[in-house]
Amino acid sequence: MKAVAIKGAILLLITLVQVSLLPRLSLGKLQPDFFLIVTCCWALINGSRMGVGSGFVAGLLQDLYGSGSNIFIKPAMGYLSGRFEGKIYKDSVVFPPLIVLGASFLGGIITFLVHEEYLFNLTFSYALQNIILPGALVNAVLCLGVYPFLLWVENKMEETPRGVY
């Protein structure tokens, strides 16, 4: 119950950051997707089931404040990221950003393909250069800070540290 409350609080905090705070920082093209970063990180720490669940809630929140089909895409990315749980060291610094990079890239391409308004009004090269690749790179960089933080929170919540194998 405590874990659910903490995760809920983190998701609400992310919503505030994503919707109200980030636009004020004038990052231009670089628009990070904290919902995806958190979904992938939780999936890497806890597995596919958590990835699907957190991806669903994160996607729902994101669709409430934007447009899209994140409610379907985020669980898929969470599931795929969760497949790597147990295959990489949880304390690894390199792999989580790489997985977030891949998930952002794949998620971006799927978003482009399933949305009529993007598919017919944007060229693929424009979407790749201006939205998908910058977004994937900034997500991967931010994951360097988000993943250790979420791992630390998870370790604090449990008696047995998850970083130790």
Next chain:
Amino acid sequence: MRLFRFKFWHLGILGIVLILILSWAATYLEISVPQPFNFIHRITAPFHRSVTWLGDRVSNVRSFFTNYRDFQEQRAYYDLRIAQLEKELQMMEEIYRENQRLRSLLDFSQRVNYETVGARVIGMGADSWGKSLLIDLGKRDGLAPRQPVISRNGLLVGQVDEVYARTARVTMLTHPGFVVGGIVEREESRALGMVRGTPLEEGLYLMDNFSWDADIEEGDVIITSGMSEFFPRGLIIGQVETIQEGDYGLTQEVGIRPSIYGQTVEEVLILLGDWGEQE
């Protein structure tokens, strides 16, 4: 011998395929997030307002210290400008009175009766694809989908998309799915076209459906044509920057820079009025 052995990951792949099909179907059937989930908007709206309020205060204090000299120069400039504008305003009032007299003589009705309501921008869309704004007014304030949204100085910002109880989402005119009828403001031209949120390059958006011989020049101002029932005539959209041939020379494709592009939108006006038949 078993030809197929079921594994857990097969279920995962099946799930992803199903999700993609549902995702595609939801997009094409225009299914949005179910209404019961809209309570999240109600819960989080005060937090968004608080963050925006706090951000404004921090920005004000910071800009006071960093831009003090600029403020002084700007104040001198604005003092001069106000004096000029007051003179122009007097002239305009005279023209307005004359115009009213002539209208009554010709028995013209008012062209457009705008009823507006002001709203604060409390957030932006949560993804990098669709450019949208979150405003602090909703259904309770008389907002409805498809109402036009303008800036304080009358520039077209976009259109109300989703309306919740106390908040609403506005699709900006730079959103890839946005379309509005535009007309060249210049009296000698009045060429009609469609302005789309299709980006041509950084800051330039497509305006098409012009005939090959339409009279368009770089620098022309584009305003809303008033041909659709959703936008009144005369809202400023942007300025023509590039003109090129389209459809093998049968049409012209124009790159316009929206007047709102690059501006920080903090407050907007929503047009509530029914403009009905327009000239």
